[in-house]
Amino acid sequence: MDLTEAIENIRHSIVQISAFAAGFSPKLRQRLGRPSLGSPLGTGFLANQDGYVVTANHVIESGNQFLRQVEAEQKGMQVGFAYPNSEYMRGNFNTVDFEVAGRDSRHDLALLKLRRNPFKGELHSGIIIAGQEIPIVFRAARLEPRRPKDGARVGISGYPLLETVLVTNSGHMASVWSFNIQESTIPGAPEGFRMPNLADSYLADAQANPGNSGGPVYLVDTVEVIGVCVGAKSVPILDQNGSPATIGETRLFYDSGLTVVVPSQYVLELMERQTAGDVSDSVQS
Numbered sequence: 001m002d003l004t005e006a007i008e009n010i011r012h013s014i015v016q017i018s019a020f021a022a023g024f025s026p027k028l029r030q031r032l033g034r035p036s037l038g039s040p041l042g043t044g045f046l047a048n049q050d051g052y053v054v055t056a057n058h059v060i061e062s063g064n065q066f067l068r069q070v071e072a073e074q075k076g077m078q079v080g081f082a083y084p085n086s087e088y089m090r091g092n093f094n095t096v097d098f099e100v101a102g103r104d105s106r107h108d109l110a111l112l113k114l115r116r117n118p119f120k121g122e123l124h125s126g127i128i129i130a131g132q133e134i135p136i137v138f139r140a141a142r143l144e145p146r147r148p149k150d151g152a153r154v155g156i157s158g159y160p161l162l163e164t165v166l167v168t169n170s171g172h173m174a175s176v177w178s179f180n181i182q183e184s185t186i187p188g189a190p191e192g193f194r195m196p197n198l199a200d201s202y203l204a205d206a207q208a209n210p211g212n213s214g215g216p217v218y219l220v221d222t223v224e225v226i227g228v229c230v231g232a233k234s235v236p237i238l239d240q241n242g243s244p245a246t247i248g249e250t251r252l253f254y255d256s257g258l259t260v261v262v263p264s265q266y267v268l269e270l271m272e273r274q275t276a277g278d279v280s281d282s283v284q285s
Contacts (some may be wrong), residue, residue, distance in 0.1 A: 001221055004171055006155055009223045010216065011094025011166050013141040015157045016080040016093060017055050017214060019063040039066050043158030043215030044079065044112065046140045046224065047271060051117030053079055054267050055214030057103055057110040058229045079114060080137050082166065083125060091164030094125055094136055102274040103281045107199060107266040108230045111274055112212075116169035140218055145265040147170070147176050148202075156206050156259060158230055160216030170220065171206030174249045174258055178203045202261035208232050217261045229262035 022036035030034060040057035046052070063077040080093030096118075098271075102111040116122040118138045127134045129267055148154075150173055157168040179203045183194035194236050216225040234253040237245040245252045 003153075003155060003168075003220055006218065006223050007166075007168050008219045009139075010141070010155065010218055011082075012137045012139040012225075012227075013045045013159055013225075014082075014166060015044045015046065015053060015080070016164075017044050017059050017063070017077065018065045018077070018095070019077045019269055021067070021070040021072035021075035025071065026179075028071065037070065037072075039063075040159060040162055040164075041066075041077070042162075042213040043213055043229070045216045046138060047111070047120040047143070047267065048140050049117075051102065051114040051119065051269065052274075053098065053114060054270075055110050055112065056228060056262075057105055057108045058230070060100060060103075060110045060215045060225065060281055061110075062086075064276060070268055079112065081118070081123065081138060083127070083134060085165065093164075094123065096123065102270050104266060104270045105281050106140060106197070107262050107270075107272050109228060109262060109266060110163065111270050113160050122168065128232055141218075141225045141242060142223065143264045143268060144219065144222075144226050144237060144262070145268050146189070148173055148219060148226050149175070150176055152176075153207060153220040154204050154217055154226070156208055156212060156215060156217050158212040158229065160209035160211035160213065169207045169212075173205055174203040174205040176202050178260075200263050200265070202227055202263060203246040204259040204261055205257065206238065207255075207257060209257040212259075217259070225264055227263045228267060230262050231260050232256070233258040269279055 019039045041063045044053045044055035047054045068266040078095040082251045083092045085214045097115045101113040111202045116120040125134045152173045155170045184197040215229045218225045233256045235256045
């Protein structure tokens, strides 16, 4: 399969995560100059036909921060299903409310439960053209938990940089053997006792931008989702003396061009815990 075919296949699994607020006080409405606010947060994808969406946990945390800062009568977060693009209409979404069904802070994952399941016929576009309702096309992504090979062709699709149309970058797996280590507490251990906790991660030689977080990273050949985009790998900028460059007390970084990917195995583990009724945050697993 080539990239154009892969994009057409995967696009029906991808959604946009956004926050909204409306019903401002007259004073705030006058200051804002608008009756409502919308804030794109990131990307997600349909994980199964039970109406679950996967995204990055920090996307949901960003939405919560936005909602805490805005005083409004109606506010919340939604999942956006894109209408088909055409010469006459593009960049439009049908939005669905959701609730957070599970979190995995250790691997930066969140599992969302849609309040209207498109696979049960609960989602309609409501747009009629020439007597026909415009369909909303959707498909559950296929998750591949097995470790891919270094150099495998991959795509990263989502809604970065406030774009309302699907944007795709592509490249190759730079390394499927990357990892990160965090110190974790052990139940019953003495106070202050810590153990190293290792988690797999992948690095993709494909550019990711703000808004790509939570979106699928998939094999071009098979359109299987091997992981979730959670950010770009940044590198500190050094001055002429080799010391970290700063502006004031803020250190400066640049984008290395490598994208950090959380393997699909952690997505499946989160979904299995939710199915088993375990909704606790997997901080240490």
